Amino acid sequence: MSDKHLSTQFDAELSGISTRVLEMGGLVESQVVQAVHALTNFSGEIASVVLQGEERVNQMEVEIDRDLSAIIARRQPTARDLRLLIAISKSIANLERVGDEAARIARTVQRLLNSGVSSRLRLPVADLAFESELAIAQLRKALDAFARLDTARALEVLKQDDQIDQEFDGLLRKLITYMMEDPRTISSSIDLVFVAKAIERVGDHAKNLAEAIIYVVKGTDVRHTSMQNVEDAVR
Numbered sequence: 169m170s171d172k173h174l175s176t177q178f179d180a181e182l183s184g185i186s187t188r189v190l191e192m193g194g195l196v197e198s199q200v201v202q203a204v205h206a207l208t209n210f211s212g213e214i215a216s217v218v219l220q221g222e223e224r225v226n227q228m229e230v231e232i233d234r235d236l237s238a239i240i241a242r243r244q245p246t247a248r249d250l251r252l253l254i255a256i257s258k259s260i261a262n263l264e265r266v267g268d269e270a271a272r273i274a275r276t277v278q279r280l281l282n283s284g285v286s287s288r289l290r291l292p293v294a295d296l297a298f299e300s301e302l303a304i305a306q307l308r309k310a311l312d313a314f315a316r317l318d319t320a321r322a323l324e325v326l327k328q329d330d331q332i333d334q335e336f337d338g339l340l341r342k343l344i345t346y347m348m349e350d351p352r353t354i355s356s357s358i359d360l361v362f363v364a365k366a367i368e369r370v371g372d373h374a375k376n377l378a379e380a381i382i383y384v385v386k387g388t389d390v391r392h393t394s395m396q397n398v399e400d401a402v403r
Contacts, residue, residue, distance in 0.1 A: 178249075181243075182249065182253075185232060185236065189314065193259075193311040196266040196270065200270045200304055202217060202270070202274075203277070206274055207277050207297075208297050210277070210280070215281075216278075219271055222271045225267035228260070247387070259314065269366040279359060296363060299335040299364060300367050300370075303367050303370040303374070306374035309325050310377040311377070314377060319382050322382050325375060329372075333368065336367070339360075340361065
């Protein structure tokens with residue numbers, strides 16, 4: 169078998185596995201959207217749909233990870249290809265955790281409904297929806313950067329990460345105020361603190377994806393470094 173044929177086969181395998189990562193990314197993005205929709209509409213039915221999809225996300229992670237190991241064992245990839253395979257492994261782990269956060273939100277919805285919380289109770293659900301929009305936009309942008317191996321797009325994700333953190337801090341202050349003003353909201357407000365944290369973590373996982381993309385393209389690990397160093401690496 170010629171080297172050219174082997175190379176073409178390897179490229180096809182890389183392309184196929186990258187496509188499956190994007191499919192997994194689309195699935196977990198949908199999971200987060202549905203989970204937040206379940207919360208804002210107090211829908212137990214939609215929350216159940218989210219939880220049913222969790223198993224598929226976990227299965228995709230296991231399958232892709234298994235195929236990654238097989239490719240590395242068979243192909244002995246060159247440096248950049250190996251970096252891509254490592255980045256894919258890290259990416260699917262982050263995407264699986266995004267699915268976990270969506271499931272956590274869905275379980276919170278079920279718990280709120282089971283406790284008899286009314287949608288009329290004064291709670292900052294709209295603020296949570298806004299925080300989730302920021303996080304979902306970050307995840308979508310990171311997946312787009314992965315599809316194109318676009319470091320400029322990945323850099324945008326890293327630069328915008330603070331927005332979600334600031335939104336989380338604002339939500340936390342608001343929930344504390346609600347609990348102080350109306351003791352009836354204490355239990356549900358605590359639940360919403362964990363929802364807000366879950367949404368913040370979605371943003372963190374998007375950031376991790378962006379860092380992995382820069383690692384693939386530039387060969388530089390930009391985790392835990394200053395933004396100036398990240399910008400220097402991307403140039």
